[in-house]
Amino acid sequence: AAQQARPASFYGGWWFFAFPVAAAAHYPFPFFVRGDDVSFSLANDFRIATLNGVVSFQEDFTEKESPQTLYLDLRHGLVHHLVFDSLERSALGTAKIPVRYMLRSLLRCKYESAEAQLMAWQDVMQGPQFFDAHIDMTARRAAIAALIRDEAWQDVPAAGPGERRLFSRLPRRLRYYFGLVTLNGHLIPFWSRTGDRLVLDIEARGLVPPAFGGARLTYLNTARSKGYTVTHSKRRFFSLAWRMARSLLAWQRGHSRLRAAYRKGYGEMTSRSYWEKTLAPPAPPPGSPAPDTSPPAAAASAR
Structure with a gap:
């Protein structure tokens, strides 16, 4: 090997x-x-x-996927493309990664995931100092948790969610192109009423084509004991798409500066001195007694 x-x-x-x-x-x-x-x-x-x-x-990574894991995955991938020569791409070539990630979420009506992915992209654009300021991720974890309303696992009722299939019964190739051309119904008026109601198993959770034709998508876990439902929303789709386009423009304008900042900051933030400073215990407040640094035996004899 x-x-x-x-x-x-x-x-x-x-x-x-x-x-x-x-x-x-x-x-x-x-x-x-x-x-x-x-x-x-x-x-x-x-x-x-x-x-x-x-x-x-x-545990299956597909079942563990959440807006928070998608945030973390996109964030580190972008940094690696900015830092390492072996993974270097053009500004647009690198931007295709977050755009593709977000579109995969948007086409499946996973707007909370797309929101977290947009947050990851914008956080990376703040430069390497962002990672130093958010080293324990407390604030970001709270912000992402606040986003999650629909995409949280819930107990499935005994009766189970119902289905209504029409567009999803189209031949596979026709259904695929229908989903792409219409942005899975986001370009079709009244799609929230006319689109299918689909129930998808865990194998389909990370895939886009099984969601095509659906306006209400219920995803089940491996045991089919928990699930969550996302629904079509043109307002959320185009709001996120507009913000994604603005982020793309900002990325294109600042890519060279950002890449230089990360290459410099990466060396500094992966040094021994950085971690010794970061992990050092906080200084005691003024006026507090100095800690006892004498050996245990000496301290015992002094008592």
Whole structure:
């Protein structure tokens, strides 16, 4: 496995990852979660080898997906494209990532997810100092939690949600192009009344085509014991699309400056001195007694 060609984005996940400390030229970037292991591997010149028989069983990422995880995923991906030569793209090439992420959410009526993804894009555009100011993510987690109303798992009633299928019965290719051309009904008047009512299993949760034709989408978890329902809203769709377009314009204008800031800030914020300063205990308030630093034996004899 060690001899196989590795893509530029190959990394070692924190679950099973041992590395020589002396070979680490960069400490992790303060992403808080999601992306710190990717960043650490890309920044350091490790030759990563996989071991046969070493596995990790985790909960399905599809079921764990939420506006908060989508926020974190988009945020670290954008930073990596700004920092690393191996992942460098043009301003527009990089902007296609958040635009695609948001469109995937918008076409599935997941407006809260799209809102969180837009927040991630705008946070990255604040520069590397944003990560230093929000190192524990307390404020951002609260802001994202405040967004979530529809996309939260709830117990499914015994009767279960009902379905009404018409457009979703179209032949697969026709249904696919119908969904794209109409932006899944967002260009059709009165779609909230005429669109289908669909119930989708966990396998379809992360996919766009199964949502095409639907104006009310109910997603169920693996056990079909919990679910949530999102509904079509032209107002929310076009409001988010307009804000996305404005963010795209700001990104295009500031991309060169932003890339330079991240390349400089990344080196500073992955240094030992940065983490020693960040993790140092706070200074005691003025006038408080100095902490007892004498050895335990000396302190006991003094008493």
